[in-house]
Amino acid sequence: MSDSSAHGKETRRTARGRGQRTTRLPPEERKSMLIDKAADFFAEHGFEAGTRVLAEEMGITQPLIYRYFESKEDLINEVYSDVCVAKWRPEWETTLKDRSRPLKDRLHDFYHSYCEVVYDRRWVRFFFFAGLKELDINTRYVTRVSERLLKPICVELRAELGHPEDAPAISEEEFELVWLMQAMIFYQAIRAHIYRIRANLDPAFAIDTAIEMYLRTAPEIVAKACEAGK
Amino acid sequence: MSDSSAHGKETRRTARGRGQRTTRLPPEERKSMLIDKAADFFAEHGFEAGTRVLAEEMGITQPLIYRYFESKEDLINEVYSDVCVAKWRPEWETTLKDRSRPLKDRLHDFYHSYCEVVYDRRWVRFFFFAGLKELDINTRYVTRVSERLLKPICVELRAELGHPEDAPAISEEEFELVWLMQAMIFYQAIRAHIYRIRANLDPAFAIDTAIEMYLRTAPEIVAKACEAGK
DNA sequence: ATATATTTTTATCGAGCGATAAATATCAAG
DNA sequence: CTTGATATTTATCGCTCGATAAAAATATAT
Incomplete structure (x- = not known):
C-alpha cells in the first residue's frame, strides 16, 4: 500500500483519490x-x-x-x-522431407526457422518452468519434436546417404546423434535466457556448425546401423 | 489432516494418540x-x-x-x-592441463568424471531451479565452468594442434565450439531429468561422440583464428 | 528414582495467496 | 440528460505460508 501512489503516472490511468482506474x-x-x-x-x-x-x-x-x-x-x-504450442510451424515437417533439395539445405532452413521461435526468452523459460513441474504439456512437446522432427531427420539422412528405406529400423545411435545436433543448437537458448550469458557471436554460427558436425559424423554411424541389421 | 494416519508405520515413529513422535x-x-x-x-x-x-x-x-x-x-x-557447488572436483582442472597425455584422453577422463557429478537428478534440477530464479549462485557456477574448464580446453587444444601459445587470444568461434561440445554432453542430463525421457543408450556414447565431433571440427576453426590474428 | 538438559511438538501470529460477491464507474444508446 | 449494460474496483473469505514462543517429551547423569 505504500507504493500504490508510486506507480508513476501511466497514460491510461486517471488519478482519483488514492485509487487509480484503468480506462475501459x-x-x-x-x-x-x-x-x-x-x-x-x-x-x-x-x-x-x-x-x-x-x-x-x-x-x-x-x-x-x-x-x-x-x-x-x-x-x-x-x-x-x-507462447509455446501455438508457435509450432507445420512447414518444418514438410521442409525436412522435401527430397528435391540436399538435406544440408533443408536442415539449414528448418533450424533457422525453428530458432526464430525457440530463441525467445518467453519460450525457453516457459518450456523449462513447465518441464520442472511435471506438466505433461512439456513431455508432449518433447515427444512431438522427437517424432515429427528428429526421427524424420534420421530417415532423410539415410535416404541422402543412399541407404535402402527398408533397412533396419533407426538405431539408437542414429537417434542419439540427431539429438546431439539438437542439443548444440537449443543449448544456445538455454545459455542466453536461463544462464543469462549471451554469446557475442551470431547464433547462426552455432546452427551452421552443428549441422556441419552432424553431417560429417553421420555416415559412419548410419553405415554401422545398416550393416548391423543385415 | 485426513492423511495424517495414512503415512504407514515408519520404523522411527511411535503412534501416540493422533500425533506421531520422532525418536530424538x-x-x-x-x-x-x-x-x-x-x-x-x-x-x-x-x-x-x-x-x-x-x-x-x-x-x-x-x-x-x-x-x-x-x-x-x-x-x-x-x-x-x-548438491551443486561442493561437488566440484579440483582434479578436473589439473587433468585437462596435463600435457603428458593426448588431449583426447584428457577430455575423456574429464567428461566421464564430470558426468558422474552432473548426470544426477538433484544436481540438474537444482541447477535449473536456481537458474530460472535470478540466483547469482547459478551465474557464478556457469562463469566458473567457463573460466576454469572451457577456456583451458581451448588453450590445450591449440597446444595440441601445434599453434604457438602467444597467438591471438582465443576467438569467439573457438570458444563457441567448446560450448557446443559441452552442450551435447550436458543436454543428456536435461533430457533425463527435466524432460524425463531417458535414452536407452549408454551415456558414454554421447560423451565419446561429442568429443570426437569436437576434435574433428576444431582444427579448421583454430587455424582460422590463428591466421586471422597475424 | 530424580533432576537436568535439550530435542521435539503444540499453538499461534501476521502476511500473502487464489478466489468470490457486491458496489461503482464508465461507456453507448435513446 | 437519462438510462441500461458491463468493465472495473472495493471488500472480504478461507487457506496456506514462513516463522516464533511456549509447552511437552525424551535422553542422560547422578
Whole structure:
C-alpha cells in the first residue's frame, strides 16, 4: 500500500483519490493484453508468482483477472499454448522431407526457422518452468519434436546417404546423434535466457556448425546401423 | 489432516494418540538428514514448495526445521552448496592441463568424471531451479565452468594442434565450439531429468561422440583464428 | 528414582495467496 | 440528460505460508 501512489503516472490511468482506474477496454482486447503481459510475467518469475503483482504490473486490479479466466491455472494454460504450442510451424515437417533439395539445405532452413521461435526468452523459460513441474504439456512437446522432427531427420539422412528405406529400423545411435545436433543448437537458448550469458557471436554460427558436425559424423554411424541389421 | 494416519508405520515413529513422535536425534545427524531430504524435496518440487510438506515427508514437524536453519532461504542455500557447488572436483582442472597425455584422453577422463557429478537428478534440477530464479549462485557456477574448464580446453587444444601459445587470444568461434561440445554432453542430463525421457543408450556414447565431433571440427576453426590474428 | 538438559511438538501470529460477491464507474444508446 | 449494460474496483473469505514462543517429551547423569 505504500507504493500504490508510486506507480508513476501511466497514460491510461486517471488519478482519483488514492485509487487509480484503468480506462475501459473491450473484452477481447483486455484478454489478449492479459495473456501477453502474463506471458512475460510468468516467464520471468515462474508459475508460483502472485496474481496481485501481475495485475499491478498491468495497471489493473487482481479480481479483474478472474473475469477473463476461471482460475490462475486456466490463465497459465492459455499463456503456455500461446507462447509455446501455438508457435509450432507445420512447414518444418514438410521442409525436412522435401527430397528435391540436399538435406544440408533443408536442415539449414528448418533450424533457422525453428530458432526464430525457440530463441525467445518467453519460450525457453516457459518450456523449462513447465518441464520442472511435471506438466505433461512439456513431455508432449518433447515427444512431438522427437517424432515429427528428429526421427524424420534420421530417415532423410539415410535416404541422402543412399541407404535402402527398408533397412533396419533407426538405431539408437542414429537417434542419439540427431539429438546431439539438437542439443548444440537449443543449448544456445538455454545459455542466453536461463544462464543469462549471451554469446557475442551470431547464433547462426552455432546452427551452421552443428549441422556441419552432424553431417560429417553421420555416415559412419548410419553405415554401422545398416550393416548391423543385415 | 485426513492423511495424517495414512503415512504407514515408519520404523522411527511411535503412534501416540493422533500425533506421531520422532525418536530424538543428535543435532548433527538431524541436520545432515534434513539437508539430504530437503535436497530431494526441493529438487523435485522447486524452491517454492512448502516447509510443512517437507517436514511431513521427513517424519518431523515443521517448526523443527527452524531449530537447525534460520530461514527457508538459509536451508536452500546450504542444500544448494551441498548438491551443486561442493561437488566440484579440483582434479578436473589439473587433468585437462596435463600435457603428458593426448588431449583426447584428457577430455575423456574429464567428461566421464564430470558426468558422474552432473548426470544426477538433484544436481540438474537444482541447477535449473536456481537458474530460472535470478540466483547469482547459478551465474557464478556457469562463469566458473567457463573460466576454469572451457577456456583451458581451448588453450590445450591449440597446444595440441601445434599453434604457438602467444597467438591471438582465443576467438569467439573457438570458444563457441567448446560450448557446443559441452552442450551435447550436458543436454543428456536435461533430457533425463527435466524432460524425463531417458535414452536407452549408454551415456558414454554421447560423451565419446561429442568429443570426437569436437576434435574433428576444431582444427579448421583454430587455424582460422590463428591466421586471422597475424 | 530424580533432576537436568535439550530435542521435539503444540499453538499461534501476521502476511500473502487464489478466489468470490457486491458496489461503482464508465461507456453507448435513446 | 437519462438510462441500461458491463468493465472495473472495493471488500472480504478461507487457506496456506514462513516463522516464533511456549509447552511437552525424551535422553542422560547422578
